[in-house]
Amino acid sequence: MTAPQRRGLNNAVTRLWSLVSPAYDLPFLQRVYRPPHDEVIAQLRAHKSRKIADIACGTGILSDRIERELHPEAIYGVDMSEGMLNQARARSTRVQWIRCPAEQLPFDDGALDAVVTTSAFHFFHQSEALREFHRVLVPGGLVAVTALSTQRPLLQIPAANRWKPQHNASPTEMRAWFEGAGFAVTDQRRIPRPPWTWLISDLITVGTKG
Numbered sequence: 782m783t784a785p786q787r788r789g790l791n792n793a794v795t796r797l798w799s800l801v802s803p804a805y806d807l808p809f810l811q812r813v814y815r816p817p818h819d820e821v822i823a824q825l826r827a828h829k830s831r832k833i834a835d836i837a838c839g840t841g842i843l844s845d846r847i848e849r850e851l852h853p854e855a856i857y858g859v860d861m862s863e864g865m866l867n868q869a870r871a872r873s874t875r876v877q878w879i880r881c882p883a884e885q886l887p888f889d890d891g892a893l894d895a896v897v898t899t900s901a902f903h904f905f906h907q908s909e910a911l912r913e914f915h916r917v918l919v920p921g922g923l924v925a926v927t928a929l930s931t932q933r934p935l936l937q938i939p940a941a942n943r944w945k946p947q948h949n950a951s952p953t954e955m956r957a958w959f960e961g962a963g964f965a966v967t968d969q970r971r972i973p974r975p976p977w978t979w980l981i982s983d984l985i986t987v988g989t990k991g
């Protein structure tokens with residue numbers, strides 16, 4: 782099996798998240814992260830997903846909410862940062878926590894009916910991660926991605942640049958990656974966030990495996 786492609790410096794990025802993990806759950810920070818969680822929960826509820834993976838789960842706030850609010854058959858919280866996962870393990874014993882990269886998931890083909898990821902996709906090798914999400918989903922499976930997104934991709938260094946630690950994709954790029962991985966896009970829109978974060982624009986893109 783060939784090693785998955787990952788974004789340059791991604792190991793350093795995930796180590797950095799371990800360092801900041803003790804501050805991550807502070808309420809003023811969580812006002813930024815909660816709106817995407819609410820959107821994803823609504824998508825999962827509408828889809829009636831039963832076997833779900835929350836990729837780059839961080840300290841596990843969304844995975845834990847999925848477990849408590851939707852009572853799925855299985856919920857996996859996946860992340861590369863040991864520090865973030867330590868906090869997640871302390872939060873819940875009912876979520877199954879796994880340390881691995883988004884680009885190489887430890888699930889069989891067609892094992893899940895939903896894969897979600899919030900506020901982390903800009904750190905992934907995006908096309909590789911979406912192909913992996915597609916592989917682990919059943920036909921009809923749901924993918925929901927929220928991520929920081931720009932309107933001006935032409936001013937950006939291209940996504941494939943190997944030294945770039947994150948890439949904030951435009952809505953058009955997101956659609957192209959979804960479709961390239963084999964998903965039909967069913968929804969895409971901006972997520973309102975607190976007024977003091979107006980510079981940070983978040984986008985949700987939702988798709989299904991045909």
Ligand SMILES: C[S@@+](CC[C@H](N)C(=O)[O-])C[C@H]1O[C@@H](n2cnc3c(N)ncnc32)[C@H](O)[C@@H]1O
Pocket residue numbers: 787791794795798799814836837838839840842843859860861862865881882883884898899900901904905906
């Ligand atoms: C801003 S936090 C988001 C956490 C959580 N999803 C939330 O909404 O609060 C970003 C997370 O992405 C994780 N991450 C970054 N690149 C990753 C990768 N390639 N595979 C898995 N996790 C990754 C980091 O370790 C960090 O925990």
